[in-house]
Amino acid sequence: MKSGSRLILLLTLVLLGMNTLKAADGAALFKANCTACHAVDKQVVGPALKDVHKRRDEAWLLKFIKNSTAVINSGDKYAVDLYNKYNKTQMPAFDYLQDEDIKAIIGYIKEKSEAPAEVAAAPAAGGDAGAENNGGGGIPSATLFWGLAALTGVLILIIFLLIFITTLLVNALREKEAREKNVPTESLKQSMNLMKNKFVATAIVFILVIAGFNYTVKTARAVGVHQGYAPVQPIAFSHKLHAGTNQIQCQTCHTGVEKSKSANIPSTNICMNCHSYVKKESPEIQKLYKAIETGVPVEWIRIHNLPDFVYFNHQQHVKVGGVECQECHGPIEEMEVVYQHSPLTMGWCIDCHRKKEVDLKKNDYYLKIHEKMKGTEEVITVEKLGGLECAKCHY
Amino acid sequence: MKFKVLSSLNILLTGGVSTLLFLGGCAGDNTSPGIEYAPDMYHSVAYDPLSQMEANPHTKDGKNLIEPVKNTIARGQLDYVYPYANTPEDYERAGNELKIPADIDSSEATVAEGKAIYLNYCAVCHGENGMADGPIVAAEKFPAPPAYNSDRLKNLPAGKMYHSITYGKNLMGSYASQVAPKERWKIIRYIQTLQKQ
Numbered sequence: 263m264k265s266g267s268r269l270i271l272l273l274t275l276v277l278l279g280m281n282t283l284k285a286a287d288g289a290a291l292f293k294a295n296c297t298a299c300h301a302v303d304k305q306v307v308g309p310a311l312k313d314v315h316k317r318r319d320e321a322w323l324l325k326f327i328k329n330s331t332a333v334i335n336s337g338d339k340y341a342v343d344l345y346n347k348y349n350k351t352q353m354p355a356f357d358y359l360q361d362e363d364i365k366a367i368i369g370y371i372k373e374k375s376e377a378p379a380e381v382a383a384a385p386a387a388g389g390d391a392g393a394e395n396n397g398g399g400g401i402p403s404a405t406l407f408w409g410l411a412a413l414t415g416v417l418i419l420i421i422f423l424l425i426f427i428t429t430l431l432v433n434a435l436r437e438k439e440a441r442e443k444n445v446p447t448e449s450l451k452q453s454m455n456l457m458k459n460k461f462v463a464t465a466i467v468f469i470l471v472i473a474g475f476n477y478t479v480k481t482a483r484a485v486g487v488h489q490g491y492a493p494v495q496p497i498a499f500s501h502k503l504h505a506g507t508n509q510i511q512c513q514t515c516h517t518g519v520e521k522s523k524s525a526n527i528p529s530t531n532i533c534m535n536c537h538s539y540v541k542k543e544s545p546e547i548q549k550l551y552k553a554i555e556t557g558v559p560v561e562w563i564r565i566h567n568l569p570d571f572v573y574f575n576h577q578q579h580v581k582v583g584g585v586e587c588q589e590c591h592g593p594i595e596e597m598e599v600v601y602q603h604s605p606l607t608m609g610w611c612i613d614c615h616r617k618k619e620v621d622l623k624k625n626d627y628y629l630k631i632h633e634k635m636k637g638t639e640e641v642i643t644v645e646k647l648g649g650l651e652c653a654k655c656h657y
Numbered sequence: 658m659k660f661k662v663l664s665s666l667n668i669l670l671t672g673g674v675s676t677l678l679f680l681g682g683c684a685g686d687n688t689s690p691g692i693e694y695a696p697d698m699y700h701s702v703a704y705d706p707l708s709q710m711e712a713n714p715h716t717k718d719g720k721n722l723i724e725p726v727k728n729t730i731a732r733g734q735l736d737y738v739y740p741y742a743n744t745p746e747d748y749e750r751a752g753n754e755l756k757i758p759a760d761i762d763s764s765e766a767t768v769a770e771g772k773a774i775y776l777n778y779c780a781v782c783h784g785e786n787g788m789a790d791g792p793i794v795a796a797e798k799f800p801a802p803p804a805y806n807s808d809r810l811k812n813l814p815a816g817k818m819y820h821s822i823t824y825g826k827n828l829m830g831s832y833a834s835q836v837a838p839k840e841r842w843k844i845i846r847y848i849q850t851l852q853k854q
Contacts, residue, residue, distance in 0.1 A: 294789070294807055297800035298827040306800070307827050352745055358808045481692065486699060488690040509792040513777040517835045524707050535830035540799060559720065564708050567690075570701045601687060 288370025291363055295356060302374040306539065308348060312375045315368055327364050329355045429462070486569070492601035493563040497549050506595035512587045520581040523574070527562050530554050565602050566591075572608075572655050582627045583620070583644075615649035736838040743824040748817060755816030761842040763849070771847030774840050778832060787851035800828060805851040813852070818845045 299307035314323070318340070326333045326341060330353040333341045345352070356364075504510050513519055515533075518526035533550050541547050553560045568574050579585045588594060592603025604610055620642050622632040631647060639646055648654060693699050700710050704721045712719035725731065730738060741747035741755075761767060776785065784790035787805035794801045803809050822841045825831040836844065 293801045294803055295809065298802050298829075301800060354809075356809075485692045485694045490687050491690045492687045493690075494688055508781070508796070508798065510781050511777050514781060514835075521837075527707060529834065531831070531834055535825075535832070536793075536799060538830060539828055557718075567699060567708065569699045570703075571698060 287363075288366035288368075288373075291359075291367050292370050295359070296367065299353070302371055307351065308353060309344070311371050315372050315375070320365070320368065323368060324361060324364055326353075327356050327359065327367075329357060331355065425462070487605050487607055488565070488567065488602050489605040490601055491565055492599050493565065495563055495599075496560055497546050497562075499546075500598050501594050501600055502596055502598045512594070519576045519587070522577055525576050530560065565600060566606065568606060573657065574655070582625065583618075584625075585618075611655070612650060615644040618644045620644055620647060739823055741820060748820050751820040752814045752817035755814075755819055757815050757842050757845065758839075761839065761846060763846055767843055768846050768850055771843035771845070774836065775844045775847050778836055779844065782829075786854065787848060802827075802829065805848055806854050811852045815842075815845050815849070818848060 296311075300309070300311050302311050304310050318326075322333075322340075330341070330345075334345050334352075359367075504515075505512060512525075515528040516525040517528070517532070518524050530550050530553055534554070537547050537550060542551075549560065552558075579590075580587070590604050592601075594600065620628065622628040622635070622642060628647075635642060635646070643649070701708060704713055704715075706722045709721045713721050716723060736758075741751045775783075780791055781793050782789070782791045782799055783802055783805070784794070789801045789804045793799045805811070805813075819841055820826075821829065822836060822844065823831065823833045832841075
């Protein structure tokens with residue numbers, strides 16, 4: 263009896279194991295063959311496949327998947343309607359799939375259709391992630407800055423209040439002392455004025471001079487330098503998400519970086535290569551859709567801008583020189599909002615041209631100059647190739 | 658006594674002013690680019706396609722960035738002319754008729770070049786080795802494409818690949834604006850090595 267029930271248990275386990283094996287196979291097959299056009303719970307290129315096993319019987323599905331064109335041509339009403347509904351897009355023939363493979367795929371779809379909890383949980387999870395994203399930065403940096411500024415102001419005011427009180431007290435004390443010692447008040451007043459001039463006035467002048475100097479130098483040095491500039495863009499695009507988490511290459515969207523002077527701001531069609539599917543409902547993505555529908559382009563705010571009198575070329579630096587994007591633009595893949603990392607001043611350019619070693623050997627671009635310079639220099643920097651000539655950048 | 662109070666008020670006043678100056682010195686509003694001396698030297702007077710301060714009076718839509726005139730081809734870009742339409746019939750036709758140009762050979766150097774371009778544009782979904790395991794697909798943020806060495810794609814002719822890169826295929830969008838014709842063929846040379854693996 264006991265061994266009998268054990269056998270049954272074992273059999274059930276084996277069967278269960280086989281069942282999950284089959285479903286796993288189905289998942290792999292579904293991913294390899296179907297996901298380019300189909301999803302279970304949403305319409306992609308083709309219809310959503312949820313409950314497809316309830317809509318059509320297995321024999322019809324087998325026939326349609328193996329050769330949909332033949333089914334449509336045979337005049338099957340359901341197939342023809344489907345074909346017309348989806349802009350006459352034809353599903354390719356999957357004649358190389360075995361019946362078992364297709365059944366495994368249907369099994370996988372069935373399993374997915376009957377798991378409503380996951381579908382309901384998905385948007386909730388998405389919402390949570392969104393909320394986390396919004397709150398993730400803690401207090402906004404602007405609020406923090408002004409809060410600290412106000413606090414500093416209050417503290418400095420307190421210092422002056424204390425000085426004010428001390429002066430009053432000292433004055434009172436002296437007057438009292440003078441009265442006790444019977445010193446004429448006139449001379450006391452004079453000496454007090456002197457005191458005030460000597461200490462307080464000097465202190466005030468000293469502070470004013472330091473503050474003025476600090477202000478002038480900082481302001482003068484920052485003229486035309488946009489380091490740290492992080493404007494609010496029309497779409498809250500996160501480089502941290504795209505280049506960091508999703509590991510999309512910079513060049514995937516900034517297509518000009520290896521071919522031209524500018525790296526290029528991606529046009530909406532590049533966004534749409536993914537966002538025709540991903541997060542279509544997001545209000546930020548909807549701005550893209552609106553731009554495409556109305557023809558009014560998204561007005562991104564330019565962050566890195568070199569003055570008109572200096573020539574800079576991305577291709578020369580990235581393709582020829584092999585400079586990584588991050589060397590100038592900083593940790594872009596960690597920036598929720600992009601800011602200008604480098605000062606982009608002439609001193610900064612020159613500094614790099616002095617230090618940067620050029621790899622002449624693996625680069626056809628430098629073939630001629632390599633022949634010329636062979637054996638003359640130990641280390642070849644950009645400077646040695648004329649990288650400090652005025653006319654290299656200013657012409 | 659009156660005079661003293663007044664002068665103390667003066668201290669307070671000057672203190673306040675210097676506080677403001679101190680703060681002014683280190684103020685950091687990072688949503689503004691800051692002070693510019695002679696801004697007309699920073700912002701191109703010539704019409705720069707990627708930087709625009711005001712509407713361009715010479716173009717219809719006010720944009721500096723102008724689209725090429727319809728039915729014109731830039732010099733040296735004849736290969737942008739693609740005679741096949743975005744239809745299933747022309748997909749088949751491209752597969753049968755379109756051949757890789759002679760100057761894009763199957764040498765190791767070309768394949769390596771193709772791989773470099775492939776890594777920039779394709780690998781994020783298709784994966785470095787074309788096994789449909791790119792970071793976005795692995796994170797299940799975008800559905801998986803078929804692997805290049807799968808039964809469905811291992812014998813796919815080069816012409817069909819070129820057609821798919823140009824117009825897009827299924828969920829994949831068009832890469833015509835990102836990848837130049839010669840680059841597309843180089844990518845295909847690399848993919849052909851992936852089909853055989």
